[in-house]
Amino acid sequence: MRQATPCKLPDILNTADGKERRVGVEIELSGLGYEQLVNLVAELLEGEAALESRYVSKLETPLGCFVIELDSDPIKDLDLADERLPLSIREFGGQAMEVIDAAAERIVPLEIVSPPMPFSGLNQIETLVDKLREAGALGSREAIYFAFGLQLNPELPDLKPATLVRYYQAFAILYEWLKARHQLDISRKFTTYIEPWSSRYTDLLIADDYAPDQQQMMVDYLESNPTRNRALDLLPLFAHLDKPLLDQYVEDPRIKSRPTLHYRLPDCDIDNPEWHFSNVWNDWVVVEQLANHAEDLAELRALFRDSRKINLRNLTRSWQETSANWLKSKGYV
Template identity: 75%
Template sequence: MSESQACRMPDILRTASGEERRVGVEIELSGLSYEELVKLAGKLLSGDAHAASRYVAELETDLGKFTIELDSDPIKDLDLQDERLPESVRELGGQAMDVIDAAAEKIVPLEIVSPPLPFSTLERIETLCNELRKAGAMGSREALYYAFGLQLNPELPDLEAPTLVRYLQAFAVLYEWLKGRHQVDISRKFTSYIEPWSSTYTDKLIEDDYAPDVEQLMRDYLKYNPTRNKALDLLPLFAHLDSRLLAEYVEDERIKSRPTLHYRLPDCDIDNPQWHFSTVWNDWVVLEQLANNAAELAELREAFRKSRKLSLRNLTQSWPDTCNQWLHDRGYVR
């Protein structure tokens, strides 16, 4: 597949209002200094960068405003020249900050955060990741303490309850398959922020007669999953739908309201020549296609329910393998 055709498109490209659907992209990486990354991203995205604060640069491009930052609030906010500190500490501030900065750039991920991007522009992100690799960017596999991710924030076609249910059901049945496809690095397996949904909740979600309204859908989810730390985080969406209801279960200032899902599962394996942004995106498109084919979603959901029961067959055949074969047989996976 040529680079110009790397990112597949789902069938549903527009929202209910007729606008092209958009997706936010967050890329965590290392291997480059903060200054190198700002300069290179500016060149690759044809943008003008300016410093917004310490270790935070804003890059104005024709696609909108990208943010490039060191993904650690304590480091970004650190000021050893603060007048409240002893004079002896402030005198050493410059030298100390140089040491802190050098260490932080080796351990703390740098992050590129895109604006909401029309689906049709995602080849620009494919090219960006490929060029960053060539420049020496490194991902999760480079060191045990790296746990870098590539996160997607896809806008939904609409916010009606039946649509939300189909997307959540599609993710539930595809979770183990997606996890295997992304080859989640051991450093991220040790973290808590890509956990699957509660098994009890998943059982409720995948039943054929599950047809809640939006309020009941939120309450069902939040009863069992009152945290941001899920492979598919619904809290930004819920903040957009009903912030007061969300606050009954979760209070976290990090939650940003937006009409999107927050897909946190994939590694950023950017230094691997076999890894591409499009490999992550195209697997998400499989979920998109399944979520918008009600009959086939029901078929795979039934197979998933059977796989969760104790039987000889389930002891000898894994669900990811069964799911993968089903997706191949029906043309979801090329």
């Protein structure tokens, strides 16, 4: 059993301009009605909710503006009272919408999207998650069709290519370890949302002499991973760095420009009393620490390259086991 621990802070806490780094958090869940969830979060965060549109509410709190929505554009945009529809359909619209809404709230995830929050304030998200569990929130394990995630959007210390490459390398090396730690529910394992980066790109990335400029860094990634569906999605970052270059490979209105990584791997197992937001966050901090300790990163990168060779030793030992033992021996966990 993994006990809840306080949300840890990485060594690099500030950006290059001296401000505390921030992170956005996205939580998908079910088990609560939409209005019930909005009212509960407003109460817990001492905020005031305003309905912006169908199934989209903004919640002004002392922590900033949260958004609570149903994660389905077709249902959010559905309007059976539209005057363009035949009168016979509009007359039954109210009853139909009640049925549709009841079904949607059971199948489609409700999503809480936080504002960018200082790393030091994340224990408030831990408290929020615990209170939602007590209120009856459900996560991925509740049904085979639930593939709910908990996503992190951590701001980077700076946007220099050398810094970014270190973070990419640390994540690529620790992907199997992270996947095992998160104990992904079967519903998430069957989705394409959390795929690892392509092997071709990973082999290029982990070479000791890999030192691209920004344009080459983006091209190398996009030629092998032109999709949002990766466990660590770089497209929001690339939209911030060079939107015209990104558009040559991917055009998707869902991509939002921001100077962050988009970590999509963890599932949201919110109704499991052994699952905690802090455990997910603290595992991410291991990536942070490895990315910013050059000697350790070089050592584990070399071991990772060796693990990808075909030999008897690698056939009898998994990289997940090797990396877990190395992290423990170095005091990362």
